Every structure is written in C-alpha cells, then in structure tokens.
Amino acid sequence: MLQEILIAGFGGQGVLSTGQLLAYAGMIENKQVAWIPSYGPEMRGGTANCGVTISDEPISSPLVTEPTTLIVMNRPSLDKFEKAVVPGGYILINSSLVDQKVKRDDVQVMEIPANQIAEELGNTKVANNVILGALIELTGIVSIESVVESLKKVLPPRRHNMIPVNQQALEKGAQLAREMKK
Amino acid sequence: MLQEILIAGFGGQGVLSTGQLLAYAGMIENKQVAWIPSYGPEMRGGTANCGVTISDEPISSPLVTEPTTLIVMNRPSLDKFEKAVVPGGYILINSSLVDQKVKRDDVQVMEIPANQIAEELGNTKVANNVILGALIELTGIVSIESVVESLKKVLPPRRHNMIPVNQQALEKGAQLAREMKK
C-alpha cells in the first residue's frame, strides 16, 4: 500500500496541520509516513500545500508529485494540481469554498461542503477534519480512531476539549463519503 | 652554467636592489635569470635576503636553497646561511660590518672591507657594488659592463650621475678579488 496525498489551499486554512494529523495517524498505525510542505517564497496569505505519504514500504521521496488523492481547499489549487492526480485517484473538494468543477473524468471526485458541515457542528475550524473523515472512508488509509489518538498528541492539553468536536467532524465526513459512494 | 647567489643582510642595506641589479645584468646578457626576496614577516629593520639565479638553461625554481655564492652583509646572516653554501662555493663577506669568521673549510671565502672601500670612493652607498665587483671577478657570472648597463635602466635618470662611482666600485671590487685570488 502506498498512498500519496496532496492537500492544497490558502495559507492559514490549516492545510499543513491537517497533513500532519494524517501523517501522525499513519505513524500510530506503524505505517511508514512522511510529510512535507511546499516552502516556496509565495506571498504570505497565498497558497500553501503539503504532501503526505503513507506506505507499508520505506518511502523513497516524500515529495508528492503524482498524488493518489488530492484535497482542494481553494480554487487556484484545483487549477494547479488537478492534472497531477494519478488516473483512478481521488479529488476531494471543499465545495463550501470552491465552486469550480473538475474537468477530468478518469478520477473520482467528491465535493464536500466541509465548512457548512463544520458550522453545523458548531465550529468552522473543524472543516478540514470533515474532509479528512471522507478521505479515510474512501481510502481506508488510516482509521478514524488513529486520527483521534493523534489529536491527543498533536493538540496541546489545554485544547483537548476540542477533541470530541473534531471526532464528530471526522465521523460526519466519513458518513457523507459513505453515502456519496453509493 | 647555473649560478645561485644568495645575498643576505639587514633590511635597508640594499640587499634586494643589489640582487636585482645582478639579475638585470644577466638578463642583458640574454641569460636566464630569476630573483626572489625572502618575504617573511620578520621584524622590519631585521634581516632581509634575496636569491638570484643566473643560468643558461631555463630556471626551475628561483628559490636559492643551496647557493653557489653567498654574500654576507651582517653577522646573523653568516650564522644562518654559512651551512647552505655548496661545497666549493664562495662566501663573500663585507668585513667592514661582519667581524666573524667562516667556520667551514670546503668553501672559498673572501673578506672584503666594502664600506671602507666605498668610503674611499666617497660614497658608502656603493659598498654593495664593491662586493658585486668581486663576485663578478670570481665567478664570471656577468660582465661589469652589463652591470653598468643595467644601472642605466634601474636608476631613475636623475640619479644617473651616480653611475661612474658605482662603476668604480665594481671595478675596485673586481680588482681586489683578482688580487686576493692570487
């Protein structure tokens, strides 16, 4: 198993930390994991993206040039990375923020109104985890439990009260994906 | 023919320029020549020396490590370089300034009271050329004419009036050497 996930959006959208959370969960499951950010001198507030590789085998390069899954958090990122996804791969779009459609037809696309769902859960900050839940459901890359476990490690203790709502977001995302898959 | 001359004394005694004059004369005679100073960070007013190589063949290294002739202008230089002279080589000592004796007996020593002679010629500054004259006489390395010719090139025009006394010094030195050889 080798999955290469590219998460892309504006800086400040939690793109980098979402990737880290995923990598952490992979680590907890004793998989090989690597995370790498783009670190170009883009204008701040500009685009940011990171690659997460999760694999059973040692990882050669952590750079994700041909993602098996692309998570899109803003429009420029879709323009930029749509082409890179491997045929048969997934593109997950936060449709609350991106109104554009995917042009390719050899990939599996899922539009998730993540901000909207997060708002329903009472915290827009968990939007990323809605998408992450969907990703997990679709790819089986890690378990939701591992992500929740990771949250305990990644969040500072004073913010552990946020774990339940994050867990809800993950589950909601997974549920949505289950439904949409049908 | 390969002659390697080491001229050593205090800084300011004209050691370097005497060497240059000799090299220049060699050049005028279409010989291969090289001149090199010692350039250590010795205390100023301390010792200075230079090596002159004159040869029919291209010169490999201009460093004079085993001089065929050593010219000694002060006592420390005799201590330092006496050992280096090739067996059968010459050591010319300005006995006006150096009272010490050469210890080796496998070299040809000539003590020349150069300052005294120069004074007699009316200019202590030509002492070096007295020794140079002796050297020329002993080794035939260049002709006195070439040295005189070189003086014209080396001295700035305003000091060309010094050429006759320098020539006298050279000749006097040569004469002395001739006499001492006997």
Next chain:
Amino acid sequence: MATVSFREERCKGCELCITVCPEKIIVLADHFNAMGFHPATVVEMDKCKGCAMCARMCPDVVIEVVKEEKQA
C-alpha cells in the same frame, strides 16, 4: 469632480486606502478577485474629492485618480 479607478485584479484587500480616505467612500467588495481577495471599491464616487490619499497609501499601486477640471 474626480474619478478614482481601481485595478481590481491587483488589489490585495489590505484596507489601507479605506483607512485614509477622508470621505470614507471606499469599501471592500463582497466578491473575490482572482487572487482570492475582496477588492476595494468606491461606493459613492460623486463624493470623491480627488485628494489621492487612497492612491498614495496603496502599497500595490492599484489606484489611479483623475480630476475633471473646470474649463478655463
């Protein structure tokens, strides 16, 4: 009468023009430009004095100011 024009696609929505406009007639638009910013725009152009404060303050040289001068 003065007209200020904004090169909307270049506006980064920093609001500095808004801060300095003495007439308080500049606002950020609701829509995004291609860079993803809400661009600045003038709401009541007729109130503009053509003082060019906004243009002088804009770090991205987004604004041009033209003044209609009375015919002599």
Next chain:
Amino acid sequence: MATVSFREERCKGCELCITVCPEKIIVLADHFNAMGFHPATVVEMDKCKGCAMCARMCPDVVIEVVKEEKQA
C-alpha cells in the same frame, strides 16, 4: 637613590626612553647587541630619580626600576 636596569639583549635602540628621561641620563651605547642594535644605557646612575618614565615609555619592557627607600 634608584637603579634602572636594562635587559640589554632586548633593547631595540628606539630611543623612546631617552626622549622621556627628565634627567637626560640615558644614551645609546656604542656597541651592538645580538640583534644588531645599539642598546640604551644609563650614564650617570646616581642622577636617576626612579621616576620610571623610561620604563613606562619603553615598548619592549626592557627596563626595570628599583628604588632604595629610606629605612623608616
């Protein structure tokens, strides 16, 4: 009564001590030291006040000054 002593072998004959001695009792000797300098020396030691001007001025720490103090 004071005594100044010179580490003659270290003197570079710079004459700075001579310049500052208020009693003008320091001169350069006629002979050379091993480095080839005429070393400084005091000619009339009994005139020395032990002011140590010479020692303070000497760049090569050649000079030591000892003063005979009156027994209390």
Next chain:
Amino acid sequence: MSKVLMKGNEAIGEGAIRAGCRHFFGYPITPQSELPHYLAKRMPEVGGVFLQAESETSSINMVYGAAGAGFRVMTSSSSPGLSLMQEGISYLVGAELPCVIVNVMRGGPGLGNIAPAQSDYFQAVKGGGHGDYKLIVLAPASVQEIIDLMQVAFDLGDKYRTPVMLVGDGILGQMMEPVELADEVTVPEIAAKPWAAGGLQGREKPNIINSLYIVPEDCEELNKKLFAKYDVIAAEETRWEEYRLDDAEIVLTGFGTAARIAKSVVDKARAEGIKAGLIRPITLWPFPSEVYARAAEHAQKFLCIEMSMGQMLEDVRLAVNGKKPVHFYGRSGGMVPLAKDVLAEVKKIMAGGAE
C-alpha cells in the same frame, strides 16, 4: 522511548541537544530556518545558549570561540551561507577544533533558489576553504538518521578534534518523519578537553587556540598530522549502507534524498528482473571507496544519482578506477529526480543505451 513525528530541521536541533550541544550560533536562511526557530525556544529550556549572529561569517567564528573554549557547539546554514563560512572552517581545521556545521542545501549557484539540492558536495568534501584539509561529512537520508548521526557527529568531532559537517537537502530539512526519542534528555558524558583555552583556572601554562604556523616546516608538520589523522578516520569511521548489492549487476549510488529514490528504484528494477543494488555513502568523507572497488568485481555498471550536475560522481569514478563504466543521472537547481525517470535510465543503461 517515544515515537514522535518530527521535522528534519527540528531533528537536527533536538539531535544536537541530545548529543550534549548547548550552544548554537546561526543566521537565518531558508530552507533551514526551522532549526534556529526550534533552538531559540529549546535551548533556554535546557539551559543552553541560542544566539543569532550578524552573519554566517560571524556564526562560524563564534563557533570557533565556543569550540576553543571546550564546548560542544553547532552552527547551521544553507548553501550561500556555507560559502561565507569557508575561511572560518579552514581556521577550525587549522586549530583542530571540534564542532558541527550543518548545511541544508538549496539550488544554486548564486542566490539560486530555496528548493532542495545536493550541489555543495564538492565544497563539503574537497574543501571549499583554502588549504589542505578534510571534514568528516555525514549525509543522513531520513529524519531518524539525522537524530542518530547528530550524536555521531559530535562524538567524532571530539574524538578527532575536527569539524564535522552534516549535509542534507531542503527535503530532508522540511519533511516530517517519525523518530524514536528517549523520553528524558540526558547529557552524554563528554571527555575533558585539556587543550581548551577557557582561562587558566589554576593551570600553569596557557593554552593557545591558533592556526598560524609562520614557519613552513611547522605548517607542513600540521598538514602531515592532519592527514595522519584522516588516515585513521578513513580506516575506522567510514560508514555506508549497502542494499541488495551482493549479486547486483548494476549498482546505483547516491546520498541523502537521492539515495532514498535510488533505493526505491532498486526494488522497482528487481521487480522487472534487473539485478540492481545500492551503495549509499553515509560518510561522504571518508568516502567508502573500497565498497565500490569490491562491487566493481562483479557488477557490470554503476549509476550515480545526484541532485547536482555530477559531483560525487568523481569520487565514484575514482573508487571504481576505470574497472567498470560509471553512468550519471542528475537533476539540479532544486529539481528532484523522479523514481520512474531513474528507472528508465537504469533500463536504458542495461540495454546498453546510455553512454
């Protein structure tokens, strides 16, 4: 022991702290700035010193001071910054001072860019500074290996009184990977340094930290002493990884990130029936020449993979010494080789295509 996810740049810092380093002098530069950021926070926590110098030139000379005073000390930069340290590095060598110097390499020459590269190999390994010298150069290929090699770096530095360089590329600095870390930070035992010039403190004879040898004979002696030391280091401290090398017909080689890619290509090639193997130098100097010489007995071809125009290539060629052809595949200026392209190169070579 805990397993944590850590960024390469931070691992350099944490590894240094665990190796007993309590002094860091550095100047910001991408793609290594997370290291100073990390240490600016972390050093005070362990009672250490973090100081932002006015330049890389100053950093390396602060390192000279701290190392000469007898302390484990580190600096870090990226390519242009390393160029500014070359005089200082030569001085550290001349004065035989241990320290650790990190280069998280980026694209060049000139200002170039901040993307990952390996094109400072020559500078690190041949000596970018003046004079005859070598540095021990360590090239980790994973974040875990960074932690491990930081300890090695400080230990070797002290053992041989020599500066040690750790090189990685931007990827290695920026990526996060799991690492195993002891839960407690313990300060390792560090042998006394009787040569250090940290004040007499009762000692009779002053210690002097110096690289001036005004008499050429003395300077030649120093050079001989250094090179005798280098011989011992070469004999005892050479490190490398071999992978599926025994029956390899084509030997891939590279260091750091390039080696990770090469390793994956070895597997891919084997899957396609090509007997490929890997030599990954872990010490770039001393270079594991003998491993290549041995491999050259049975392997048919060599392929050196670098994120440069071909630098380690020369050492591979010297090691193979004309016995077998050595091919090269490189990307430069911040570009990273793709496994599929390297695999294609391997196939081409085995088909006799590439020259």
Next chain:
Amino acid sequence: MSKVLMKGNEAIGEGAIRAGCRHFFGYPITPQSELPHYLAKRMPEVGGVFLQAESETSSINMVYGAAGAGFRVMTSSSSPGLSLMQEGISYLVGAELPCVIVNVMRGGPGLGNIAPAQSDYFQAVKGGGHGDYKLIVLAPASVQEIIDLMQVAFDLGDKYRTPVMLVGDGILGQMMEPVELADEVTVPEIAAKPWAAGGLQGREKPNIINSLYIVPEDCEELNKKLFAKYDVIAAEETRWEEYRLDDAEIVLTGFGTAARIAKSVVDKARAEGIKAGLIRPITLWPFPSEVYARAAEHAQKFLCIEMSMGQMLEDVRLAVNGKKPVHFYGRSGGMVPLAKDVLAEVKKIMAGGAE
C-alpha cells in the same frame, strides 16, 4: 618591445592593464600585496580606478558591480581572502559575469603562513562556493606567462561570460623574471556587452544582472546552459605544455612552480638514463585529461608533484583512469619541493620502490 625585469605580482597588474582592465578592487594580503601597490600607482596613470575595499567579500562584490556594468575588472588576494570570496564567486557564475580573480596562494589551512603553496587547487577547480559551477582556471609558471595569460584570462571571460581565475603561488608572485612588453600600452578591442546593466541610455528594456532563479526548472535550465558552455570551453580552450613526452616512461606532472621543478627533473632524469616527460596543465580547469589518457598508452608510471597534500592528483587519477599507477610527491604548508628530492622519488618509482 622591451625586455624588463618584473615581479610576478606586478606582472599580474601590468598584464591586466594591457588586457584592457581599468578597474581593480582588492584588499591587502601577503604574498600578493605588491599587486595592489603597483596598481595604486599605475591605474591612475592609465585613467583607471584602484579601490581598496573594506574586505575581500566587498572586493568580489564590487567586481560583481563593475562586471555587470560591462567593464573588464579584476580582484586579487591570497588563500584566506579567496575563501571569503566564495559566495561572491558563485554569484558571478550565476549571473554569468566575466571577471578575473587572482589567487597568489600561501600555506594553509587557517591563517597558516605566507610561504608559497598550491593547496587551493580544489577550491579553484572543483568550486569552493555553493552550487554547480566551474571557473576557467589558469596557472602560469613564469612571469612572462603571467603577462600572456592575463590577456587570455580577460578574453576568455568575456567570450564565455564567466569568471576566470588565475592561480600562482607565493614564489610566482614574489619572483622577478624578464618579460617582453610592448612599449606602448594599447587598449585591446573589447566586444560590446549588450547584456550589461549600465543604465538604459536609450535602450528600451532594462537589463538585469541576477542569479536568483526561484523556479527550480529555471535554475536547472541555467545549470544546463552553464554546463553546455563548459563543454565548449573544455573542447576549445584547454591548454597545457608537454615536454619530452613522446617516449616518456615516467610522466611527471604538476602546475605552476611545481611544474618548473618537475621540468628540471625531467632533464636530470634523462641525463641519468630515465625516460621522463612532463605534462604541465596550463588550464587547471578545463583539465587536459586527454593528454594524460594518451600518455597512459605508452608511459609506465605517472608522478604528480604538488605544493599540497595532493589535490590535482585526483584529476590526474581520473584522467589516467586506472590504466597506470599514479604516484604523488608533495610538500605542503609553504614548503617547496627540491629538484633533487623529486629526482630521488623518480628513481625510487622507476626502481619499483614507491607504491
């Protein structure tokens, strides 16, 4: 034409002036200071600029400015100073600016001493700065050759838009030898530099002098462009001297002063019945590898002679490529090989003694 006796350091200055260089930026250091002294007097005489910079780092960046403005410009230093120029040199390469950089090498590492040495070979030839690059490196062996090669240096720099380095050792800088000089100083014709950024002056599009290539693809393009240029230079500009090489059984090799010594040993060896010959690289980069490869067909042994611990040796080994044994004789730290010692080494090698 007149024949005059000239010091190597002064010949560098006079050679530069005759090659049309009117701008010198430098910082004092032994054993090259006679060069700035000479130019401080001479430049104003020919309407040129002599400027003492605040450091070598500044010198090389002043050179960057003057070269980018389109002028023939030079700087000069000795070993430690060159280390301080490494970042600037890498920038000059990245911006493709022609200039001449002189290194009158001294003993190292560190402060070392001011005696003659050749131990900055790697720095000059492999690239002491960061990134992938080469410099054209010229190594004269006599004062006359200094004059001649200064012209070559400026011409090649302009022709290929590349920095050119001229290296010598302290002996070459300090010695006087006869040189032939045209009586008149004429300014050679220098081709226009339409890329220079000396103000628009009516041009429409601004020129930019830059080495930042933020997009890795662009930076890789630059690297490829540079290396394509290097291929042309290697094919067309490689220079060397051969001496009694045709039937040589042992090939001595070295550059600069070491080569002069080697040459005299060739004659001495021949006189004793040993068929010796010499290869003297005049361009250290591009290195005349093919000459060695050719010689390796008939010669039995090679002996590389350097005033270092063995640096050019690696290029000789790469060129000979394992075909014949390559021996080494070196003195370092400011020591100079003696002809008699080299001869003894030759005899030992020919007797099969040295390994």
Next chain:
Amino acid sequence: MAKVIFKRPEALTDKQFHYCPGCTHGIIHRLVAEVIDEMGIRDNTVGVCPVGCSVFAYDYFNVDMFQAAHGRAPAVATGIKRTLPDRMVFTYQGDGDLASIGTAEIVHAAARGEKITTIFVNNAVYGMTGGQMAPTTLPGQKTTTTPKGREKDAAGLPVKVSEMLSTLDGAAYIARVSVHDPKHILQAKKAIRKAFEVQQAGLGFALVEVLSTCPTNWGLSPKEALKWLAENMIPYYPLGVYKEPAEVK
C-alpha cells in the same frame, strides 16, 4: 478637462508586486519610482536590490537593475558607480540585509563618501525568511528567534542606523522617514528626492531610512501594523534629517 492626479509612475514596470497585503515595501518602491520620474533620470539610473522581501525589486523598477548578494548591495553599487560615475546608482535594502550581514559594506560605502543613494527599509524584522529578529527589532518584540521577546542580555539592543552612519564624515545626507500615513509618505518622498539630488550633485553618500511595516511577521493586520509602527517604532527611531550638506539645504 480630465487631469490625471495620480497614476503609476513610469519607473515602475507593470509587474504586480509579490508583497503581502498591506506591506509598505510597495509604497516605498513607488516613491523611489516617482522621484526617478520627476527627476527625469530613468534612462540614467541603475538600481541594486538586496536579498530580502525586496529581492524581486529588479522586476519592478523600470531601470537597469542588479540583484546583489545578501548585505553586499553597497559594494555592488560601488562597483557600478566607479565604472560609470555619471550614472545615478541606488541600493534598496532591508534591515537584515543592511544592518546585520551588510554592516561593513554600508559603513564603508558611507565612509568612502561613495556617491550612491541607499533606501533602507527598516521593518524591525527579517520578512523574507520568516520573521526572525533583525538588528532593528525593538526590545521586547517577539520574533521567531526571540520567541519571548527581544531581551537585552541574550540579544542586545537595536542598531540605530541613521544615528550610527551620521558619525561618518563621508556620509553627506542621512534622514529617517516613515510611510505610515499620507503625510509622512509625502515627507518620505521629499527625503528620497534629496538623497538622489545629493548624489547628482556629487556631494557624497546619501541614505534614507524608511520605517516600514511587516504585517505578516508582526502578526498584525495591515491597519494595525501602521499603528504599531507609529506607536512603537517612531519613538525608538526618531524621524528627521540627521545629516545634510549645506549645498542642498
């Protein structure tokens, strides 16, 4: 009749700045360009940009440009000016570039009385590399390398560049200005113009220190950043003309 009151100066190319929203680097660029236009020297000017956020300035100024190594712009400018004494040469440098790694270069360009103009953008931080402490970072100011605020014992006190360079006889014109509001922007422009005029008149080295914002690394909105500048930087770095040759007063 329509009269253009304000438009993009010709000495700027049409390329969009890459600066963060609200970063006052853009204002300073524009002022320099306006001065070049107004003095009519575009054809005759050469600019040198630094390493720092303004590294791409070569794409923005519509004149011949150099990109210089970090801190070395004054040396590069010297190389240009000494070969082409009749050109107007300016450097544009940040505080990390000029006041840290480039200290020797700026001090000596000033001491030499190098006839160049330096625009010194003091934003109290390293913008480009992620908000590290600059020599000009205020006491107590938090940066990525002073996470608890700049503290005297560990990290020293700020370098006041204008004050320091004013001690050099070779420095002809030194002024500190700010761009946090339109009034100060006008003053800043005047100072920049004077700094170019001093060069034109061959009077020596001229430098304008411009207090500037870095909203991104200060962690403030552009508006807040202007306020922070006015309230914190100006008291520490007093505005004014520090040195002026009699000839241009």
Next chain:
Amino acid sequence: MAKVIFKRPEALTDKQFHYCPGCTHGIIHRLVAEVIDEMGIRDNTVGVCPVGCSVFAYDYFNVDMFQAAHGRAPAVATGIKRTLPDRMVFTYQGDGDLASIGTAEIVHAAARGEKITTIFVNNAVYGMTGGQMAPTTLPGQKTTTTPKGREKDAAGLPVKVSEMLSTLDGAAYIARVSVHDPKHILQAKKAIRKAFEVQQAGLGFALVEVLSTCPTNWGLSPKEALKWLAENMIPYYPLGVYKEPAEVK
C-alpha cells in the same frame, strides 16, 4: 630597603616582542598586562588576538589565548563569553582588523552589549602587510595604496570608531586614549582598567581606542612617530571618554 618601582608584569610571558623598534604596540601590551595583574584576573582571563602586527600576541600574554581570523575577534570572543560567562574576555585588534574587514563584528558585539573588552589599536595604517591605507588613515596621509596621499574622492574619509560605536545602546564604555608620552600612557592604563571593570560588573561592551605609532610604515623614526601622532592623529581623533555607564563613573 629596595622597592621595585617598575617591572615586567606577570601577565606577560618572557617572550621578546617581535615589533619594530619603537612600535607602541609593545606599550599597549604591557598596559593590558598590568591591568590584568592589578585586578588579579590572570587566572580567569581569555584573550583574543587578531590578524595584524599583533597576531603573535598569543605568545606574549600569559593567559589563555585565541588567534582569530582577520576581523573576527569580536565574534570569537562572543563564542567564548557565551560559553564561559564568568571569564574575562578581551580582544586586541588593529584598525585594519577592527575598522575595515571586521566592521560588522565589532558593531554587533557592541550592539549586543557583549560583555567583552576590546583594545583597539589605531595606528592609521595596515602595519603587518606593508603599510596600506587603513580606514583610519588620515586625509592626505601617504600609504602604499594611497601613494599620493589619501584623497577623499578616491578613498573616502576616516572612520571614527569611538564616535561610531558610541551611538550603539549596547556599548557601555568607549574611550579614546594615546600612548605617545608617559602622561597619556597613565591615562590609557586607567581607561583600559575601566574597560575591564565594566566587563567585570556585567555592564556591557567596553572598548578603548588607543592611538598608536607605526614608525616603520609611517617612514619615521620612533621619536618622530610619537610627535606625528600627537600633532596629526590627536586633532583628528579627539581623546576622551565617549561613553561611560553611571555605575563606574
């Protein structure tokens, strides 16, 4: 009873100085050594010598010593002081070393308030390398790189180091002294002592600029050199205390 009025300080080894006859480097060495003796800190002091004529100072001071790269002594001293904060650390630097290539290092050691003491020997020339112009070379002064005398347009104007560093808040004590006669030598010693005391009290950076002679490269006899110093250098470089913390006044 015989009382030793003056003898070689213990903080000097017995090694003979290599300096030229009459070079005042020797006097300055002795003063530093006397202060170390008098303060009783020999056991606790670390010195850093530069590249310059005083490069061999490590052989002369009877304390632990470092030889630093040209201009970098303040950085080296920083490395020492930051690892061993309770040691007394001093640098001894020439004007080429400190005021030219080492400008950034000294400015930033001062700005950081680095608790070190710098003895800055200003002899208006590069002694070691053969008499080239230093940043402190006087206008009109002939050197090997200003053969017709230092000329403003070509070579700029001198850097006044004490004045410049006094603008830095981190600099605690700055004084300029001279050693051209016994009276000034005494004053110089007092200043050096204060500079060590400032360090001991942890008050920040301390520097004493000492005007010194270079008879060799000035082409004067030692005596004439002292006179030249008094008549030419002192008017240009006024003696005095430029900065002093209240605590030690």
